[in-house]
Amino acid sequence: MLSFRGGVHPSENKHSTRHLAVETLPLPPVVFVPMSQHIGAPAKPVVEKGAEVRTGTVIGEAQGRVSVPVHAPLSGTVTGVTEMPHPLAGNRVMTVVIESDGKDTPDTGIGERAADDFTPEQRIEAVRAAGVVGMGGATFPTFFKLSPPKEKRIDTLLINGCECEPFLTADHRVMLEQPAEVVDGALLIARALGVENLIIGVEDNKPDAVETLRRILPSVSDGAQPCSIRILALKTLYPQGAEKQLIKACLNREVPSGGLPMDVGCVVQNVGTAVAVRDAVRFGRPLIERVTTVTGPAITEPKNLRVRIGTPVKALVDYCGGYRAAPAKLIMGGPMMGIAVASDEIPVLKGTSGVLALDADTAAELEDHDCIRCGRCIKACPMGLAPQRLYYHILRKRLEAAERDHVLDCIECGCCAWTCPAKIRLVHHFKFAKSEINARKRRAG
Amino acid sequence: MTQLTVTASPHLRAPGSVRLIMWLVVASLVPAFAGSVWFFGWRALMLTGLGVVSAVGFDALAQKLFGRKVTVDDGSAVITGLLLALNLPPAVPWWIPVVGSAFAVVIVKQFFGGLGHNFVNPALAARAFLVVSWPGLMTAGWLAPRGGNLSGIDGITGATPLAVLKNASEIAGPGGDPAGLLAQAQSWPVVGRLFFGSVGGCLGETSALLLLAGGVFLLVTRLIDWRIPAGYIGTVLVLALVLPGPKHDLLPYLGHHVFGGGLMLGAFFMATDYVTSPITSRGRWVFAVGCGILTVLIRLWGGYPEGVSYSILLMNVATPLIDRFTRPRLFGRVKKATG
Missing domain, CATH: 3.10.20.600 (Ubiquitin-like (UB roll))
Structure with missing residues (x-):
């Protein structure tokens, strides 16, 4: 089963909305x-x-x-x-x-355009002008990810349909209700980037979405496929939808510490973003x-x-x-x-x-306890960090030590704090340390 | 609209808590404790009760004195008192568990900052303290268990099974037959007694079966890392196999090493203490193998017949060092080739 190392599996809690049409x-x-x-x-x-x-x-x-x-x-x-x-x-x-x-x-x-005749530059400009950003939550401007520097060769576009956050079902419904738009949008991005591989990654707790996308594929890609297309079912494990973990699961490539997906030849876009790109390119719809x-x-x-x-x-x-x-x-x-x-x-x-x-x-703030060194945070961390160690550094105000132990690699996914039996607010401490370290760096120029 | 709480993510937490973990560990020790009462009678109940009550009492007292929050309901002092008592010879006087518990929770635990901050296992450190302070009481206070005798060997009533292995010639006496004694010890009926518990030893260590029941519970609930008992017991087995020793019949001899003495109690319940063992999987392997090596070395060539508690204490001290050299591998540290 395709996955990454670490991670946790919280109760999914998606049952109340997964079957509800948008x-x-x-x-x-x-x-x-x-x-x-x-x-x-x-x-x-x-x-x-x-x-x-x-x-x-x-x-x-x-x-x-x-x-x-x-x-x-x-x-x-x-x-x-x-x-x-x-x-x-x-x-x-x-x-x-x-x-x-x-x-x-x-x-x-706003109106339909001859998008199939667009040059890659025209597509990217349409995406920019429509104000499209990453809709999974990170909100990074999409056009920027579609215009990587020349020296970075991008061979794979990953469309993120994991929706690994508990409770949320928006992406799931988009994949079920607008599968053709998702695939069309993905192909538009793939052509703008000129990639050879297009992969749509979906957690295996959404088999209906995998099925629907696979069924729609032949009718959308109309033979003029610019690249190979695969729809992959990934293990249901949080944070499968985190960019670096998704790349690891689908391609077994590791984005280097401090690097970006393009450093390993990838661009990752959320399924909702793919639909937004289609609306922007084909219809000029912002x-x-x-x-x-x-x-x-x-x-x-x-x-x-x-x-x-x-x-x-x-x-x-x-x-x-x-x-x-x-x-x-x-x-x-x-x-x-x-x-x-x-x-x-x-x-x-x-x-x-x-x-x-x-x-x-459910919102009750739990009383925290001293760390008992159970090691669960280390097992859970998808970035291979030692949250317990970082926490000790930060408590003692040793930010240099925290930086040396790679606190800046923390993706704030929350696995460590979720699993901690002592209920220590680890992410809170890491967010603080990261912003302090980054602020010091900026001050130092 | 009511006041909304604004705190950093994550907003939900896994079920479970430090308190739950500790009380489940207490539960896992219940079979061994019940066994000690069965084998050694009301004495075992009295000594264990005194150990637990005084550990909890001294823990609360120390927390009050140091101006800390009193958290004895977290169950950790109960574990310390219980483990200490289970590590005592059954004939020790009533004040031994009281003094031991006081040392464990006040000096070893609270002096260093309380639960999570002690650098050695409190119960084991207290046992070591008792052994050096009252060596006579702590190394000779053996009693025959119900339905058996001290050595598990017919006619030998003055030594525990591991002592027989270690000092066969002395026990056989002048003109005796040490080889015959070893042959008698390394037989399947004796190993059976070691497994079920009708042999001499500390209160909680005699029945491997009951300890195994608690150990399996801890493994199944994933409260302990399987690597520590597996690495520890596995290392003892391998070393006992390859190193020279008072071997007579190989398989029963290995049975003595695994089921005799405190290995089961140590490997499942004491070497697995989170606070004093390494935090990563790799570190736990190193720790477990280290415990195994030290235990066999002490048993074969050391000054004592048994070496489990000192082995674990020594490895506890090595834990910060092990942690330092067994960090988890950072994601993306090795730059992989693309394409």
């Missing part, structure tokens, strides 16, 4: 669109208060090399262009507020909506929803019947790597793969 959330009356929904420089607002926008109109222009534009998720009137706290990071970021006119009038630029799973013990009726970017989370929860119990923790993303937020008034972002509401029981 429902489209009605247009919200107002959306809040932060200019920073991707890794890299925030976009710069190019609309003013009072402006009329259509669905898909550019409202923020890319700034700098690693940045993408941001578009109006619906048509209506701009009622504010102001600084607001970023929903996840908390720093203040320019946010465009749009009141819906209820008509959802598309922007003139990334203004996504599928997300609203779930968790505090949600009355968990659902998979297609929502416009900028929709307040509260609207999603209300559509799902509201809270069944007072929420104690609200998480954007899954339980292993998602980010806890302070309010449900924050908007859905391009990277919001799920909204998870925990009740008081």
Whole structure:
């Protein structure tokens, strides 16, 4: 069975939404669109208060090399262009507020194109102009990954359909309901990159998705295949969907410490991103909506929803019947790597793969204990780190030692903290150490 | 809307806790403890009870004195008291487990920072302390078990099985027949007694069967790493096989090495102590093999008939060093060829 070394297997908890077809959330009356929904420089607002926008109109222009534009998720009137706290990071970021006119009038630029005749450069530009970012949660601008430096030869495109986070089923539903779009999008990316291999990796807890993709394959690839296509079932093991672990499982290549997938000839894209790329290249449709799973013990009726970017989370929860119990923790993303937020008034972002509401029981902060050196964290770490050792270094404020023991290789997957019987908040300590070390490096120039 | 908690991921944790682990280890020792009561009577209950109660009491007292949170309900002091008692000869006076427990939890554990910070196994360190302080009591306090005698050999009542192997000529006496004694010892009925427990020895070490029952429980629940008992017992077997020794009949001789003495108790319950053994799988192999080598060397050429507790203590001390040289392999450290 294809897999990587380490990892954990938390309760999957996907049963409440895995069989539910994606429902489209009605247009919200107002959306809040932060200019920073991707890794890299925030976009710069190019609309003013009072402006009329259509669905898909550019409202923020890319700034700098690693940045993408941001578009109006619906048509209506701009009622504010102001600084607001970023929903996840908390720093203040320019946010465009749009009141819906209820008509959802598309922007003139959107319409079918002769995408098959595009050059690779045209495809990549279409992806950039549509504001496509990695939709698995990392939100790295997709066009940038599609334009690797000349000296890096890319031979394989990996499409990530693992969805290894417990509770989340958005990618699963996309693969079941839009398999042709997933494969078409993947092929478009493959052609832009000029790769020989295309692999779609799916955890084996989604055999229906593997089956569906395999069945659709002949009809989509119409004989003019630019590369070999394989759909691989991977062991259900968290974090199978982490970039480096996925590459290891599918190709048995190890991204070198401190390196990127392109260093081993790979580009990895999420299935949702593949669909977004197709929309962008074939239809000029910008990334203004996504599928997300609203779930968790505090949600009355968990659902998979297609929502416009900028929709307040509260609207999603209300559509799902509201809270069944007072929420104690609200998480954007899954339980292993998602980010806890302070309010449900924050908007859905391009990277919001799920909204998870925990009740008081499941969110209980467990009292921690001194480490008893059981070694479970070391067994669980998919990066081959010694979390227990790093934790001791950080407790004693020995950041140089933590760096020497490769804390910067930590991918913050949470396996160590999940498995720790002493309930030590290991990831919390590692995030702190990484940001301190990186800050010192920046100060040192 | 109610106040939401905002903390770092992961937001869910695996079931289980330090407390659960400790109490499951206590449960795994129940068969051996019950066996000690069966073989040695109420004395065993009294000594074990005193060991456990005083370990818990001194642990709480020390935590209070040092201004730490009192966490005796985590079960770790219960394990220490239990293991110490199971490592005592059955005829020791009542205060021996009390003094031993005090040494184990106050000096070995709490002086170094409490559970997780001690560098040697508290119960074993206390046993070593008792042996050097009251050698007479600790090396001669043997009793015949119910339904058997001290050596497991008919007519030999003054020595434990491993002592017979070690000192056959002395035990046989002037003009005696040491070779005949060894032949008598290395027979299947004697090995059977070693396995089921009707031989002399420390309270908890006589029945390999009962220890194995607890050990299998710990393996099946994955509370201990199989590498340590496998590496330890395997090394003892191999070395006993290849090294010269008082061999008469090979298989029963190996049976003596495995089932006689404290190997089962040590390999499953003491060498596997998380706090004082290496943290990686590779390190645990090194540790286990080291314990095995030292045990056989002490048994064959050392000053004592048995070497399990000193072997584990020595390897406990070597643990930081082993950890240092057996780090896990970093993902992506070896740059693989592409394509």
